[in-house]
Amino acid sequence: MPKxxxxxxxxxxxxxxxxxxYATLLEALRETAGLTGxxxxxxxxxxxxxxxxxxxxxxxxxLVLAMQARGRTVRTVEGLASVDGSLHPxxxxxxxxxxxxxxxxxxxxxxxxSALLEANPAPSEAEIRLGIAGxxxxxxxxxxxxxxxxxxxxVQTAGKGV
Amino acid sequence: MQRFELALPSTxxxxxxxxxxxxxxxxxxxxxxxxxxxxxxxxxxxxxVDLSGIPDLKVLExxxxxxxxxxxxxxxxxxxxxxxxxxxxxGVAEGAGVIGxxxxxxxxxVGGNVCNAAPSADVSPPLVAxxxxxxxxxxxxxxxxxxADFFLGVRRTALQxxxxxxxIVVPAPGTGSGGTxxxxxxxxxxxxxxxxxxxxxxxxxxxxxxxxxxxxAVAPVIVRATEAEAKLEGAEITPALLDEAAALAxxxxxxxxxxxxxxxxxxxxxxxxxxxxxxxxxxxxTGRSASRNGAH
Numbered sequence: 001m002p003k004x005x006x007x008x009x010x011x012x013x014x015x016x017x018x019x020x021x022y023a024t025l026l027e028a029l030r031e032t033a034g035l036t037g038x039x040x041x042x043x044x045x046x047x048x049x050x051x052x053x054x055x056x057x058x059x060x061x062x063l064v065l066a067m068q069a070r071g072r073t074v075r076t077v078e079g080l081a082s083v084d085g086s087l088h089p090x091x092x093x094x095x096x097x098x099x100x101x102x103x104x105x106x107x108x109x110x111x112x113x114s115a116l117l118e119a120n121p122a123p124s125e126a127e128i129r130l131g132i133a134g135x136x137x138x139x140x141x142x143x144x145x146x147x148x149x150x151x152x153x154x155v156q157t158a159g160k161g162v
Numbered sequence: 163m164q165r166f167e168l169a170l171p172s173t174x175x176x177x178x179x180x181x182x183x184x185x186x187x188x189x190x191x192x193x194x195x196x197x198x199x200x201x202x203x204x205x206x207x208x209x210x211v212d213l214s215g216i217p218d219l220k221v222l223e224x225x226x227x228x229x230x231x232x233x234x235x236x237x238x239x240x241x242x243x244x245x246x247x248x249x250x251x252x253g254v255a256e257g258a259g260v261i262g263x264x265x266x267x268x269x270x271x272v273g274g275n276v277c278n279a280a281p282s283a284d285v286s287p288p289l290v291a292x293x294x295x296x297x298x299x300x301x302x303x304x305x306x307x308x309x310a311d312f313f314l315g316v317r318r319t320a321l322q323x324x325x326x327x328x329x330i331v332v333p334a335p336g337t338g339s340g341g342t343x344x345x346x347x348x349x350x351x352x353x354x355x356x357x358x359x360x361x362x363x364x365x366x367x368x369x370x371x372x373x374x375x376x377x378x379a380v381a382p383v384i385v386r387a388t389e390a391e392a393k394l395e396g397a398e399i400t401p402a403l404l405d406e407a408a409a410l411a412x413x414x415x416x417x418x419x420x421x422x423x424x425x426x427x428x429x430x431x432x433x434x435x436x437x438x439x440x441x442x443x444x445x446x447x448t449g450r451s452a453s454r455n456g457a458h
Contacts, residue, residue: 001165021168021210024197044198045266046352057239060265063197065190067168068214112264133351134263 011079
């Protein structure tokens with residue numbers, strides 16, 4: 001099967017990846033682009049460990065054919081920090097609160113949370129819980145996650161002078 | 163995943179050409195249903211045709227008659243949040259809003275949810291309750307099928323080989339109409355309806371002029387609760403009448419028992435959910451409440 005050229009904007013850079021027609025976006029990111037932040041948990045869209053943002057929206061990258069990302073903007077956890085290396089408010093809050101336990105769900109969780117704050121800069125606790133409802137943490141570390149996302153929303157809105 | 167060729171058409175006619183070749187072919191829009199099926203070997207297409215790059219399938223708008231057009235590749239998330247959809251077609255937005263999870267709704271399409279023809283599909287009961295039409299393109303041109311005739315069985319639709327859904331057209335409900343979709347699931351997200359009910363009521367001068375109650379996950383296809391509808395149409399809406407209609411809706415359900423619920427439990431849910439959707443639909447149609455505890 002001839003490979004195909006996937007042209008997209010990946011973490012802010014115009015990128016061309018050579019992918020199999022039957023590769024998922026998750027496989028292209030991990031195995032072709034070498035970005036192993038997004039994880040494969042279930043492979044069927046139930047766990048959220050593979051969450052990346054496509055055109056700013058969180059998606060389960062295990063359910064996207066790589067070529068379906070053609071012409072689109074893809075952001076993974078590797079592309080979340082600023083170019084100068086300073087962490088995204090969600091990342092900083094996850095570090096401060098010591099959120100990760102085993103860590104497997106964290107990249108997906110952070111991509112969902114950062115997309116949530118982009119759409120809703122000051123979410124309620126219920127909105128935060130709904131925003132990460134598609135991400136499963138088998139360590140069940142949700143309490144600290146909600147606290148960290150709440151703090152990140154405060155930092156983010158304060159930073160923007162809202 | 164088994165290997166396959168991938169076609170990336172940008173027009174409906176290119177898409178139809180890609181569908182016409184030999185060998186097993188599947189269309190992919192959001193992929194949230196097809197990819198798990200391909201991964202576990204239930205579906206083994208030789209060729210997959212991607213609908214996500216066809217602008218004509220991304221239409222979401224109302225026409226001059228007020229009918230809503232939902233292109234086959236419009237995501238559930240887009241439909242859920244669309245002001246146009248929420249303004250006159252709230253039940254459809256509610257159905258789209260409970261599919262999968264946030265990450266899944268950003269991919270999954272309303273068209274795909276219909277074409278997969280799962281009896282538990284969340285967008286289908288509200289679409290049936292609004293008499294939606296399915297516009298199909300094929301080698302011999304276009305045809306339109308009422309959604310009730312589109313579903314032939316579990317995962318079986320009226321789509322013939324070489325045909326594709328282009329859009330769903332939902333007629334304008336008119337003034338004095340309201341609807342809703344309600345389902346029961348143990349979990350809010352990432353779950354599949356044990357029972358889902360889509361209801362649409364039109365109320366003119368206190369009387370019900372049109373009633374639709376569509377039941378999901380209680381038969382091989384979405385079924386209309388026709389006896390409940392007949393009880394409501396022409397009548398003045400009272401809490402007691404809504405109770406009677408909800409009890410009649412149970413007669414239209416022929417559920418199975420499976421891991422999600424027993425047949426008996428599903429019949430119970432049909433009555434309870436139908437009653438609740440009738441209440442909400444009435445309130446949305448009239449801006450009033452049909453309280454159980456007094457005159458409305």
